[in-house]
């Protein structure tokens with residue numbers, strides 16, 4: 001296998017490759033751009049016009065998605081997977097991946113859409129670099145742009161695999177992309193309704209990509225991901241990469257559950273208390289009237305929405321950040 005196919009090994013060792021560009025037997029060009037960043041370009045005659053950004057390891061302890069990208073890259077480097085799409089592989093936070101931690105000092109996925117400019121440190125620099133790498137990758141005109149930012153969650157989930165679809169004023173969510181996600185094994189999609197500071201929101205909002213955060217199961221260390229079944233997504237990604245994806249129709253979404261954000265729970269102070277059991281699963285339902293959280297100055301978060309569910313509850317986040325998302329069922333009536 002070509003040495004550049006071992007991007008994960010290089011990243012874990014903190015090494016630069018001796019050769020920055022290599023060609024597979026199929027004439028696919030692999031180019032190392034920076035730590036954890038590799039561009040794959042098919043021969044011009046085979047290029048189908050899709051630019052695909054695949055990122056994982058934005059959170060360093062979410063290893064199943066990193067292993068998935070590693071397998072795809074190995075297959076490309078061996079010539080077993082023959083890309084027709086141009087691809088950018090990104091391992092988001094190399095330092096945190098090496099430490100097996102979600103982040104070192106700051107959560108990289110709270111530093112996009114310019115937020116990195118308001119702070120300092122290696123993770124702010126990395127968020128800035130990731131924005132630059134994505135912007136440069138998505139700078140070619142007249143091509144389709146797709147970004148999947150792959151994650152696993154801190155806790156178990158009543159709905160194991162789901163996507164978060166960013167929001168931008170005046171832009172409609174695509175039914176076709178939802179059908180594609182359904183075919184890739186996603187069981188639910190959370191349709192965002194306001195701007196955000198996560199990576200997929202940056203590429204959706206600023207770079208005009210179709211972008212998604214994908215949650216694939218529960219976060220575990222390297223080599224312990226048997227419980228995370230990514231086979232449907234992996235097959236779909238192989239097909240997207242090779243340009244052999246079966247056509248998706250935008251008619252039925254085949255049972256895909258849609259949700260929208262009712263409220264983001266923001267932690268304002270050290271007095272913040274979340275009234276949920278530590279082992280509560282994502283998508284757990286909360287009754288109307290339930291006091292979900294309390295914070296400084298007698299602030300109380302009381303459930304008012306019927307059918308409300310909680311995802312990503314986390315009272316340990318820094319003050320000012322999201323400590324959970326309250327979601328409600330949504331319909332497909334506003335899709336493009």
Ligand SMILES: O=C(O)CCC(=O)N[C@@H](CCC(=O)O)C(=O)O
Pocket residue numbers: 059109151152153154155164198200213311312313314
């Ligand atoms: O399990 C958790 O609490 C967090 C899992 C995770 O990392 N999720 C992403 C979602 C990004 C988005 O909102 O699109 C995150 O919190 O960064």
Ligand SMILES: [Zn+2]
Pocket residue numbers: 058059062151152153
């Ligand atoms: Zn994550």
